[in-house]
Amino acid sequence: MPQPGTTALVILLPAAEPLLAAARRIDPALVRPGLPAHVTALYPFLPDAELTGPVLDAVRTLAATLAPVDVPLTELVTAPGFAAVPAPALQPVADAVCARWPEVPPYGGRFGPRPDAHLTVAMGGDDEVLERVAAEVRPLLPVHDRAGELQLVALTERGWEARLSAPLGG
Secondary structure, three states, rough: OOOOOEEEEEEOHHHHHHHHHHHHHHHHOOOOOOOEEEEEEEEEEEEEHOOHHHHHHHHHHHHOOOOOEEEOOOOOOOEOEEEEOOHHHHHHHHHHHHHHHHHOOHHHHHOOOOOOOEEEEEEEOOOHHHHHHHHHHHHHEEEEEEEEEEEEEEEEOOOEEEEEEEEEEO
């Protein structure tokens, strides 16, 4: 579990909220509390205490160089303890973020230098629970959204809080 002070750069996808809501109805513990539907560009990012003006400026500058993205979410995939919707349209955004901060390996390096961009629908749960999630989520697909900003969030004692919203394309 992440500790307070952990941060992430994420791309919010509000149109995908019904997918998370479906998983929450089965078991609220399957969905990360406090974070809306999103694709992670870089987690963990720099510690909250290091989010100085130059870092925030760098996030804004990078976001301004990236175009807004139409994001089709079309399929649910499951693996042991995990259900996600691939978001390949956002891979270039995630790659650009990771290239800008190469000293910060995504997911601490657990999934290699270039993990696939995805919307996590459920984490945890046994095969039976994830089958129930899949049965609820698949009929809700496809979902289409437009990613228009890179958001920097930090985990605090109160939960995840936005630190910066940087529009894509300026």
